[in-house]
Amino acid sequence: MVTVLLLRRAPGGRADERLCEGVQPSAGYPRLTQASLRLSEMQRGTLEGRPDVVEYSARGARDSDYYVEVSVDIAAPPSGAALRRQAQRVLDGIAFPRWGDGCRS
Numbered sequence: 001m002v003t004v005l006l007l008r009r010a011p012g013g014r015a016d017e018r019l020c021e022g023v024q025p026s027a028g029y030p031r032l033t034q035a036s037l038r039l040s041e042m043q044r045g046t047l048e049g050r051p052d053v054v055e056y057s058a059r060g061a062r063d064s065d066y067y068v069e070v071s072v073d074i075a076a077p078p079s080g081a082a083l084r085r086q087a088q089r090v091l092d093g094i095a096f097p098r099w100g101d102g103c104r105s
Contacts, residue, residue, distance in 0.1 A: 002090045005069040006062075008099065022064030029067050032060025037070060037091040039084055052076045056087075065099035 008023070025031045035041070039056050047053035056072040072091070074083045 001073045002087055003069075003071045003073075004094060006097075006099075007067040007069065008065075009067070023061050023067055024064070025061040029059055029061045032058065032062050032068050034092075034094075036060060037094065039072065039088050039091070042070075042072070047073050054080070062096050063098075065096075068096070 023029075030036075036058055042056040042058045045055050045057070047055045052075065054074050054076065056074070057070065059067065059069040062068050070091070072087045074080055074087060
């Protein structure tokens with residue numbers, strides 16, 4: 001399963017009236033590029049409560065538009081290698097939209 005969240009909020013969910021000015025990269029949300037979405041580059045762990053499911057995750061700031069959180073959950077072998085290839089194709093096909101200026105009065 002591939003999950004992609006596009007977030008227009010301050011890191012940690014804090015309210016921030018300056019979000020109309022865009023988002024900024026930070027230690028927890030570095031600048032995210034398409035190259036950041038390589039499974040081999042993503043953080044790796046296991047899905048909570050399911051040690052047989054590998055979870056890859058990445059998060060970052062996309063341009064100055066929004067924060068992105070991506071997770072990929074892949075079942076263990078025998079289907080793991082094929083699912084990793086399929087998941088990478090999905091990640092390669094992500095086209096990040098421009099957020100637009102939704103803050104105009």
